Amino acid sequence: NNRITTATIREKKSKGEVITMLTAYDAAFARLLDDAGVDMLLVGDSVGNVMLGYDSTLPVTMEEMLHHARAVCRGASHCLVVADMPFMSYQVSVEEALRNAGRFLKETGAQAVKLEGGKEVTPAVKAMTSAGIPVVGHLGLTPQSVHQLGGFKVQGKDVAAAQRLLEDARMIEAAGAFALVLECVPAQLASKVSQALSIPTIGIGAGNGCDGQVLVTHDLLGLLPGFKPKFVKAYRTLHTEVSAAVREYIEEVRTRQYPAPEHSLNMADDVLEKLY
Ligand code: KIV
Numbered sequence: 084n085n086r087i088t089t090a091t092i093r094e095k096k097s098k099g100e101v102i103t104m105l106t107a108y109d110a111a112f113a114r115l116l117d118d119a120g121v122d123m124l125l126v127g128d129s130v131g132n133v134m135l136g137y138d139s140t141l142p143v144t145m146e147e148m149l150h151h152a153r154a155v156c157r158g159a160s161h162c163l164v165v166a167d168m169p170f171m172s173y174q175v176s177v178e179e180a181l182r183n184a185g186r187f188l189k190e191t192g193a194q195a196v197k198l199e200g201g202k203e204v205t206p207a208v209k210a211m212t213s214a215g216i217p218v219v220g221h222l223g224l225t226p227q228s229v230h231q232l233g234g235f236k237v238q239g240k241d242v243a244a245a246q247r248l249l250e251d252a253r254m255i256e257a258a259g260a261f262a263l264v265l266e267c268v269p270a271q272l273a274s275k276v277s278q279a280l281s282i283p284t285i286g287i288g289a290g291n292g293c294d295g296q297v298l299v300t301h302d303l304l305g306l307l308p309g310f311k312p313k314f315v316k317a318y319r320t321l322h323t324e325v326s327a328a329v330r331e332y333i334e335e336v337r338t339r340q341y342p343a344p345e346h347s348l349n350m351a352d353d354v355l356e357k358l359y
């Protein structure tokens with residue numbers, strides 16, 4: 084079995100091969116994305132927005148993440164699966180962070196966890212990596228801190244903020260993370276961080292200088308109508324396809340065009356004749 088490991092991901096950076104990552108929340112999509120050849124799947128806490136109807140990632144629980152991570156792991160056989168640590172599952176204490184991170188590896192089959200933040204989460208990152216749990220960091224726009232950040236906006240725009248982000252990135256690497264997500268930071272800063280680190284950076288809204296890219300699968304497919312951030316490229320507009328297919332179904336059922344004879348199951352005439 085040639086399963087992608089954290090070592091494969093690190094090697095890609097040294098070979099100059101770009102790393103691809105997408106989100107997945109269920110087994111069906113995980114299988115499709117895995118078969119298409121993506122390197123990493125992220126069971127993102129964006130499951131809260133994308134699948135569960137919350138308006139942020141804050142309400143997402145450990146139990147919800149474990150449930151979705153288990154499904155994704157059943158569908159993925161080649162790529163590396165990373166599970167997001169949900170809000171408040173790693174902030175209270177290092178002990179609690181370690182116990183929760185361990186649950187993903189023990190109970191779901193995920194090969195790594197991801198958590199948001201810089202210097203303040205380095206003790207948790209160290210504890211996890213010391214315990215054999217691979218960690219992906221996440222800096223820049225960290226959606227679990229939306230209320231602290233005062234909204235969803237580009238991070239690291241001025242000298243002080245950019246310098247802090249660069250230092251946080253170095254500390255996350257030193258703490259033992261094997262990769263780092265950079266979300267919504269200026270392309271120039273993301274390039275500088277990528278050059279400064281030996282671990283790969285995975286960008287989302289962070290330009291083309293990162294060592295890899297990640298997108299929310301539903302955004303890439305155009306499955307969700309409505310707001311689309313600037314950094315998203317919708318490779319298809321599947322929400323219109325879904326809507327058209329469902330309208331056709333409704334129409335055909337109402338007009339008795341569906342199910343047609345070829346969709347029906349039959350019994351022998353002599354059996355039918357014996358019924359009274
Ligand atoms: O939850 C998520 O989907 C993420 C990615 C956007 C990096 O954290």
Ligand code: NA
Nearest residue numbers: 127128129167
């Ligand atoms: Na996330």
